[in-house]
Amino acid sequence: MHHDNQLKIVENLKSLHITHAYKKTTNHHHECAMQFHCVELLKNKFGFDDAFNYKEEPDMNTALERYFPEGIDIYYENVGGKMLDAVIFNMRIHGRIAVCGMISQYNLDQPEGVHNLMLIVYKRVRIEGFAVFDYYPQYSKFLDFVLPSIKEGEIKYVEDIAEGLESGPTALIGLFSGRNVGKQVVVVAPE
Numbered sequence: 001m002h003h004d005n006q007l008k009i010v011e012n013l014k015s016l017h018i019t020h021a022y023k024k025t026t027n028h029h030h031e032c033a034m035q036f037h038c039v040e041l042l043k044n045k046f047g048f049d050d051a052f053n054y055k056e057e058p059d060m061n062t063a064l065e066r067y068f069p070e071g072i073d074i075y076y077e078n079v080g081g082k083m084l085d086a087v088i089f090n091m092r093i094h095g096r097i098a099v100c101g102m103i104s105q106y107n108l109d110q111p112e113g114v115h116n117l118m119l120i121v122y123k124r125v126r127i128e129g130f131a132v133f134d135y136y137p138q139y140s141k142f143l144d145f146v147l148p149s150i151k152e153g154e155i156k157y158v159e160d161i162a163e164g165l166e167s168g169p170t171a172l173i174g175l176f177s178g179r180n181v182g183k184q185v186v187v188v189a190p191e
C-alpha cells in the first residue's frame with residue numbers, strides 16, 4: 001500500500017477470489033495456491049497496491065487496520081455484513097461509501113445488521129446506493145468509453161465463460177461460493 005497516498009480505496013473484487021468450489025474437489029495445497037493466485041492477480045494484473053484474502057483473516061478490523069493504517073477514504077461496497085461493519089470502523093472523517101451490493105446478505109433468513117452505524121455521525125461519512133437501471137440510457141455512451149479502454153489495456157477485464165443456457169443455474173449459484181474468476185457470463189449462442 002502506498003501510505004503517502006491521501007486517497008485509500010478498498011474495492012471488494014470478490015470475483016477474483018476462488019475458494020469454495022475448489023475446497024470440495026481438491027486438496028488444501030491446491031486451494032491455497034489458487035487463493036495466492038487471486039491475490040497476485042489483483043496486484044499484478046489489475047494494478048492494486050495490495051490485496052488480501054478475507055477468508056484467511058480471523059479478524060476483519062485488524063486486517064483493515066493493517067492495510068489502511070491511516071483509514072479508508074472511499075469504499076466501494078459489494079459485500080455488506082461483517083465487512084461493512086469493519087470498514088465503517090476504519091473509515092476516515094468525511095469518507096464516502098458507494099453501495100453497489102451486499103452479497104453476503106442475500107441468502108440469509110435474517111440480515112446480519114450493521115453495528116457501527118453511530119460512527120457515520122462521528123466521522124461524517126456519506127453513504128449512497130446506486131442501481132444500474134438508472135443508467136441504462138447511458139449504456140451506449142459507456143460502451144464508447146469502455147471498449148477502447150479495454151482494447152488499449154487501460155482497463156483490465158476478465159470473463160468467466162459458462163457455455164450454454166443449461167450451465168446458467170450452476171453459474172448463478174457459483175457467484176455465492178466464489179466459483180467464478182472474473183465476470184461470470186453465460187454464452188447462449190455464438191455471436
Ligand SMILES: NC(=O)c1ccc[n+]([C@@H]2O[C@H](COP(=O)([O-])OP(=O)(O)OC[C@H]3O[C@@H](n4cnc5c(N)ncnc54)[C@H](OP(=O)(O)O)[C@@H]3O)[C@@H](O)[C@H]2O)c1
Pocket residue numbers: 013014015016017018019020078079099100101102103104105130131132133174175176177178179180182183184
Ligand atoms: N447496484 C447494482 O445495480 C448492481 C448490479 C449488479 C450487481 N450488483 C452487485 O454487485 C456485486 C457483485 O456482483 P457480480 O454479479 O459482479 O458478482 P461477482 O463479483 O462476479 O461474484 C460474486 C462474488 O462475491 C463473493 N462472495 C460470495 N459470498 C460472499 C460473502 N458471504 N462474503 C464476501 N464475498 C462473497 C464471491 O467471491 P469469494 O469466493 O471471494 O467469496 C463471488 O465471486 C453483488 O453485490 C451484486 O449484488 C449491483
